[in-house]
Amino acid sequence: MTYERAGAGRRLDVALALLDDGDGSGAAELAREAVALAPSWAEAWFVLGEALELAGDKDAGAAAFRKYLEHDPSDRLGSSPRLALLGAADTPERLPPAYVRQLFDQIAPAFETQLVDRLGYCGPRLLWQTLQAFKQNLPESPTILDLGCGTGLAGEIFSVLGGVMDGLDISPGMLAQARAKGLYRALQSGDIATPPDDLCLRYDLLIAADVFNYLGDLASTFSSCAGRLKPGGLLLFTVEADLETPDDLRSAYSLGPGQRFRHDPMALRAWLSGNGFSLLAQDRAALRREKGLPVEGLVILAQKDQPAAISHSTGGATRAPWTLPGAG
Structure with missing residues (x-):
């Protein structure tokens, strides 16, 4: 020096x-x-x-x-x-990956104490509550991908479904905390917007608790999610949302003072529909506290549309127009 x-x-x-x-x-x-x-x-x-x-x-x-x-x-x-x-x-379309990685690597050892005990974070529990009315949409032992799995807070709750669960996170420090819990079949370091190819090709359920707040434009992310789900699979996530600005003045996403994105509910529905999802539930909730005030957001459950059956002139048989690799 x-x-x-x-x-x-x-x-x-x-x-x-x-x-x-x-x-x-x-x-x-x-x-x-x-x-x-x-x-x-x-x-x-x-x-x-x-x-x-x-x-x-x-x-x-x-x-x-x-x-x-x-x-x-x-x-x-x-x-x-x-x-x-x-x-x-x-406004950027997303936060810099290097910034998000370093942020969570630094706070990983104390993450659960800071987020849950001090800020009252309850995203995974809210996801679980919303899923209860739609559990019949899942197979008995579902395959699950925990996007932005962090230290495994959501994994602790969703492991009771009894299937296999993989986790993906941008922060090696957070993955080390999750790995110590022994909840996941596989844990990968990577970007949630473009999951690595060596994960399972298709899942029954994708969960993302307090993750999409670090991305602005979610259109391509929802497209990637659709590609990772079996037909009829579920996408379950939380977002911070702009619920106060009048509809005609809201942008699709904006940065809040905490340097996380807030999303417009109408834009979320449009992005989901444009990527082959049907909205099953949209619940308003307080996701955590920040400076003593509740952080308002949404818990959203969407289902990937089933391929429409078509009738062919040869014998009138009915079959799906394509077969997804790895589906089922």
């Missing part, structure tokens, strides 16, 4: 402490000194952006976040959503 980088590090440590104390101006002064000493240090530019934003200088804060992106295009610290919330960039 160079002398300049060491000096920048000392200044940035104090700047972070001042940020924690709510002193944006003081933090910005030290962060400016840090980037002057180490101008290629991405994290220093991000801290400067945070400090300037807190101090009320949004334009300068946006400029610092852009400088951060020059040095870290993968956006591990989440500069692009910060720029969108400042009105300095368009």
